[in-house]
Amino acid sequence: MKTLFKMVIWDLKIQARNQIITVALIIAAVYTAIFFLLGLRGNDKILIALIFSDPTFMGFIFTGVLVLFEKSSNTLQALVVTPVKSWQYFYSKAISLTIISLIVCFAMIFASHGFRFNYFYFLSATFLSSLLFIFLGFIGVAKIKTFNQYIIVIPLFIAPFSLPYLNFFGLTNSPWLYLFPTQASFFLFEGSFCKITSFEIIYSFGYIILAIGVTHYFANRLFKKYIIRGE
């Protein structure tokens, strides 16, 4: 655990040097500015829709970018011949990116909404959505070699996971969209501002944790196969 803790600190330093933290903060500032400029203060739906995209889509993109940075500088090759374990590398990235995501999301909600919301649901929604998309990011980037290739992959992952926006905005009420774990993310974010049903609570926590378990399994396998062993 001591090694993991130190790795998280170093990962945050590396992400800062690679301007990932700067980009994340700029995006948060732009979102907040848009929110105010469009006079949307008090419109929790739009706020959730904006905040949702940060731990999810940004988490996916940043994970890919970080791994591609490491692939291009061959640092993974150097890391795998040290006593560091693949899970430590894997979780260090996940934890450090989640920390950034939490800071950015809380900054956005404090700036746009104030301090009166359900912290438990907001923290859960941000934390779990972030983990899910970081693992998806590892899956997405596993076989990718260049940023250009990754740009093509991003919409292939993001588009299907965006479908629950339809239910969220009331355009549809399809139970099929509950198959996408982002539906669970939306319920948890909504729980930060209003009451959600017992079914929605159980479904959200149960399904997103299940989805994190499944994506973690595949991310770990693909990471070892394509990123570490380079098959």
Add this chain to the structure above:
Amino acid sequence: MIEVKNLVYRYPKNKGATVKDISFSIDKGEIFGFLGPSGAGKSTTQKILIKLLTNYLGEITILGHNHKKSDSGYFNQIGVCFELPNHYLKLTALENLKYFAEFYRQKPVDFIPLLERVGLAKDADTKVEKFSKGMKMRLNFVRSVMHNPDILFLDEPTSGMDPVNARKIKDIILEQKQLGKTVFITTHNMHDADELCDRIAFIVEGELKIIDSPKNIKQMGGKRVVQVEYENGIIESQEFLMEGLADNLDFLDILRKNHIRSIHSKEASLEDIFIQVTGKNLLSHENIV
């Protein structure tokens, strides 16, 4: 220290094996060179020894342990210097070393003397992205030795370096041997291999063709003659058999009556023997016709 028996490795996408039933052993305190052209199987063998590739056939014992069963603790006992630089470019040289040192049981107390040895102390706080390839390679090398490992795996350790810095690296390698460390070098640089290695293995198309000391290998194909170059109005040269050289009147006559420019024994170079034994040139895949 390292015992390899009947090692076979085939990449999942390849039809044939890249490493074909090779066996060798390396003693403690020995510098062992693995020489061969690109694609010969030397990097694959090294990848197996450093556990980057695992699904091999055969038996490997390193430091008394079955290699397949060794855990991540094995990496505390080895240092690996790759052929290409692999650093976090946005971190400084010192930060790169500190980051990697976090993972080892035995951490260096002070990194500066290590950087000093390879001429990088003044660049310790410079971001690696500003380094030349040679500087990055020297940093690679420092990283491989900083945790005092028992075995060093060095892949083209002087690649991209000028002669002065290559000399520094070679001196440290020889010091490591004096300290009882075992060194496994993969290279196609015959001069480095000749200078550093106690024994050399020639590998071609996945097969070991020969394992012996550089001296013995060079004697295999050398002509036992000396060549004398001398001035007698014009520059001339002549070869004499080493046998009975002291009583060879023609040889002695040349020495007495001419201005001698040079006298060389005509032993073969490692490269000559490599070509002779394998039919291949070290720097290419092409057969020598």
